[in-house]
Amino acid sequence: MDDEFDVVTKSKDVTLLEILDRVLDKGVVISGDIVISVTDVDLIYLGLKVMLSSVETMEKLRGGPMEEMGGEPI
Amino acid sequence: MKNSSKIYVFCIIDSNNINSISLPCGFENNSIYCIPLNDIGIVVCNFSDKISDVKRGVLLHENIIELLMSSFTVLPMKFQTAFSSHEKTLSELFKLYNNFKENLVRLTDKFEFGIKVLWPVDNIEENLLKNIKATETSVISGISPAKDYLRKRYMNYRIKEMLKQKAKILVDEMDEYFTDIAIEKKLKILQTDKLLVNAAYLVDKTQKDKIHIIFKRLKKDFNDLEFLFSGPWPPYNFIKKKRTED
Numbered sequence: 173m174d175d176e177f178d179v180v181t182k183s184k185d186v187t188l189l190e191i192l193d194r195v196l197d198k199g200v201v202i203s204g205d206i207v208i209s210v211t212d213v214d215l216i217y218l219g220l221k222v223m224l225s226s227v228e229t230m231e232k233l234r235g236g237p238m239e240e241m242g243g244e245p246i
Numbered sequence: 247m248k249n250s251s252k253i254y255v256f257c258i259i260d261s262n263n264i265n266s267i268s269l270p271c272g273f274e275n276n277s278i279y280c281i282p283l284n285d286i287g288i289v290v291c292n293f294s295d296k297i298s299d300v301k302r303g304v305l306l307h308e309n310i311i312e313l314l315m316s317s318f319t320v321l322p323m324k325f326q327t328a329f330s331s332h333e334k335t336l337s338e339l340f341k342l343y344n345n346f347k348e349n350l351v352r353l354t355d356k357f358e359f360g361i362k363v364l365w366p367v368d369n370i371e372e373n374l375l376k377n378i379k380a381t382e383t384s385v386i387s388g389i390s391p392a393k394d395y396l397r398k399r400y401m402n403y404r405i406k407e408m409l410k411q412k413a414k415i416l417v418d419e420m421d422e423y424f425t426d427i428a429i430e431k432k433l434k435i436l437q438t439d440k441l442l443v444n445a446a447y448l449v450d451k452t453q454k455d456k457i458h459i460i461f462k463r464l465k466k467d468f469n470d471l472e473f474l475f476s477g478p479w480p481p482y483n484f485i486k487k488k489r490t491e492d
Binding site for chain 2: 190192193194195196197198202203204205206208
């Protein structure tokens, strides 16, 4: 599992929130024939929380990492 | 590669092999490989049936798609898309082949970028309230509690409507900045009170430098707003969906 994570370079929380905003319900949305179990997390709930969190995070990051991003690819 | 029977699907690409690029391992350290679907490909890895760490899973999903994006046109799948077998994956996705092809052609050499804009809604609301009170001509002292209640409700309604109008005007003004480069756009206004707009734009890869210039102009011209720019992303918001294609 660590090997998987080592390749991931996006660690900023705000980036994760942006990713979640996309991968949870966008892209090619089709139903597979199996449901993947996710340990102890309800993804629907997570999706709602992300929206609220991202707003709060953005406020906290005023002049911080957002400023650094400044339109650069993340 | 472990010979697990279940298949996790990362994305669809405009090639039926991924030999030209090097990818890290997928879930449970299984290799990522491509299942050819005529001239396009389904990028997958085998896995058992659960994702034990959602954060890592999401990051891995996005990371693989982003690596593929540098060499191919990609149609990212929603996180957690999986099938019970290789055969089931092929048979189910083959039904969508034409739709995949249409999207791949339409989205070649394009990417999306995102903008979230926060506005100081509390201050704006306060100012609106002051303005309304200043222009109210009716005498409000001595009115009955019932009338006072209705008056407050109505004032609340007026403020909300004025905020919506103001938001629409601001978003239209900001949207103008992208007219020359946006091929398609998705604008969600006031998803929450503070989130003025959550926007995604589809642009051609050749326009990347222009986007940076526009971002800087926007930040300068609307300096009382907070911006979060992100991208380039695979075109998550611009895949035209068809539920079935039998």
